[in-house]
Amino acid sequence: MRFLGLFKKKINPSEGKAILEHIISLIIKATGKRLNDILRSLLEKLKVPVVSIELPEFNYHSHLAKAIVKSITDEEALYILQEIKKMLDKYKI
Numbered sequence: 001m002r003f004l005g006l007f008k009k010k011i012n013p014s015e016g017k018a019i020l021e022h023i024i025s026l027i028i029k030a031t032g033k034r035l036n037d038i039l040r041s042l043l044e045k046l047k048v049p050v051v052s053i054e055l056p057e058f059n060y061h062s063h064l065a066k067a068i069v070k071s072i073t074d075e076e077a078l079y080i081l082q083e084i085k086k087m088l089d090k091y092k093i
Contacts, residue, residue: 019077020081021068034055036053
């Protein structure tokens, strides 16, 4: 039996960016890709010449998530989270 619904709380708009950042960071981390792999893939999609460089390994996923969310307002972050929730509500996980 699942009781997760008992512990749900409403997200304050001021929490939206932090929650969205955490979700993005988890998605990036879950891919298991190195930063080099992500950058190479992005450059290939943009049809930009790929330069071979080796970046040191570090926990880049949280830094990349921060960079993505940085220019998003609290209201935009909350809207994005609502859209993600609507999409996920269509599926049984």
